[in-house]
Amino acid sequence: MATIAVPSPIAERRVLRPIAPTGVWSWITTIDHKRIGVLYGTTAFIFFLIGGLEALLMRTQLIRPNNTLLGPDQFNGLFTMHGTTMIFLVVMPLSAAFFNYVVPLQIGARDVAFPRLNAFSYWTFLSGAILLNLGFVAQTVPDNGWFSYANITERAFSPSAGQDFWVVGLQVLGVASLAAALNFLVTIVQLRAPGMSLMRMPLFTWTTFITSILIVLAFPVIAIALFELMFDRLFGTNFFNTIGGGDPILWQHLFWTFGHPEVYILILPAMGIVSEILPVFSRKPLFGYPFMVYAVAGIAFLSFTVWAHHMFTTGLGAIATSFFAASTMLIAVPTGVKIFNWISTIHGGSLKLTTPALMSIGFVSMFTIGGLSGVMHASPPIDTQHQDTYFVVAHFHYVLFGGAIFGLFGGIYYWWPKITGRLLDDGIGKLQFWLMMIGFNLTFGPMHFLGIDGMPRRIYTYPANMGWDMWNLVASIGAYTLGLAILVMIFNIAKTFINGERAGADPWDGMTLEWTIPSPPPAYNFAVIPEVHSRDPFWLQKHPELASHELTESTGEITIGAQHVGDLGIPAVHAGQDGGHEAHGDVHVHMPDPSYWPPIAGLGFFIAGLGVLIASATTYAALGLTGIGLLTVLVAIYGWSLEPVNG
């Protein structure tokens, strides 16, 4: 084990694992959760730009009727890649970036439970992301939509390798997501600082916890569905092949058993971020904390009971349709609880309208609109009308862009100073917010009207006399406005690197533990592991006068009189004053060493994926390549398990 801040003795010790503190190699072998968080975030932002460009191309094609910029095949490829990219390569990894960077800091840990597994997750994610996008290089892009319904995905109807890129890419991405989710579950269960009981955890940590449970239970189902599809395409099995007796509807059941929890995997982290930001900028604690926690858990449970509302038009029968309609409407209840709690958090607070606060308010308002159109779809007769129209496109962009992206961008503005030590410019941030807000509503608002007017989704062009011309023009102008907003964001980021204002440890007067340590935090995070005695520990330490009835009640320690105020403070955050004290356990900060094996294992999955991709063309080369890839993974696992420690 390396000992941080001990410069000299390294030369004398046996060095068996990489030790470079800076440079490219140090990033490749890093197992520091903060660096891995930065890697996730950077990668996700690059894919956000790619997915955004795909969307802009589509909006340009649809700007006027009978446009010929794109052909139907190109358009199919673009909407498939846009959806898949935004879900698996943008919103999920951007959430994972915050899980990585913020959760260990919020629970007072020095790293995640399994740092090398964490690095493995990132490199495997990158492998999957590249495999998915290799279709652009091979000029055969997946083109069956992000849910790739059977049986159009069978080899007979999609003979090109495009669908294989989708299957293999998603399978590898699933491995990465599962590994990461298992890691975060163990981290949150096991590595909380002393006194941080479950009901004292910050809400973002809670949503990470619940999201990880959803990933752990939902991703196996898509893995099996992809596995079955891969077998159908490569080995002639009959899971979804009607000629062999298979039923394409099985794919829909499996896909949506994963797919609906996935929707909450995408939105819960953003909800957690908003629940962190709104209290800080309203200058009062989160309203109804226990109800927020129960609502998240309730949404997660219900998310497994609603999958067939994506399938009302397949003819499920009256009983199944009624059940799924009812359970879908029920999910609006915990969602409503959250929305009213956010509003109540703002109510009566002294609101500071900084960019993160604006983004969060944007989240709450736009998500509410998307939620309302979601409840409309819960009604089977209405859903039958809306199926495959632009109304559905409008709905899910209001929850996933108006919701998830606004929330995640709020998180970027909120935690950027903690990560880089510099503040993003608030004026430019507000400009970005308003451009986004206007552009977003111009783009997706009119799609409600287009959908009601009968415009189907996924058509590459439309005739001029349908009454769709004006709203399509408006939507395209809105899309360009969104593009401009992102350019403003890139400018803001670049400006910050050049002459950003220094943030200090606690620029927002924060409530949670990550603001008690320097920005950017040292590798070991906490010199002394803090001891937690309340919810919002840092806030109460700074503002003991605010330890009001409301707060004591929220921690369940209702005592009358002044003496309980002392109980609510957190004496143990003053690092170093009693640094050698026995009660704090280990003052020598031992951090695990970097490792070569996680990126090697990720590379192994990449090679194995390439093998599967060429399987339809050449059997032996494919077997060889897959074998080499899996062998690399196996060797990496052995190397990893038997790896010595430096020193």
Added chain:
Amino acid sequence: MRSVAAAPPITPAAPPAHTEEHRTSTGLNNRKVLMWTFLGSDCMFFGALIASYIVYRGKWQQTPTPNELFDIPYTSVSAFALLMSSLAMVLALAAIQRGDLKRLKIWLLTTAGLGLIFIGGQIYEFTGFGAEGMNLSTGTGGTTFFVLTGFHGTHVSLGIIWLLSLYTLARRGALHQGRSLDVEIAGLYWHFVDIVWIIIFTVVYLLPV
């Protein structure tokens, strides 16, 4: 109070002697919690595959159907071997916990050997089914049967590799009483795979169509 942000330089530490096992919030070992969580996830893997089997069960448009080919006494014997391997696994864990490395090695090998008997039986059974006209692409029966049982067989095979790796470590003297957790975690996985076989054997072989 803001001064808390300035952390003092960390005291240079003597090279640490202890292992990676830290104090945890629950008092449980991290790796053990990871294995339990993974097994929860694995339930969903098998759940999706078993569901795929049940969806088509009895609606096969093929001859022979899986149930016409099953030789239940034969498969019962290999299932018995697999279940007995769980007993050997328990004895291996008990051996390392009391520091009896000789019996640890014996029982690890026994567990892996019984697993190999199961896998050998499965390969033989699959070959027979192929000869009688059911393979991976024969209707939905062949497809779902082979993929479900094959997925389980892959689990058993990975478990055997794991057990033999532990045996190699034990032979080299790298596995001792203080590392009994390594055997315990492998055991968790092994027992899980056995329990899944009880479910698959019941649903696929024993229940009449």
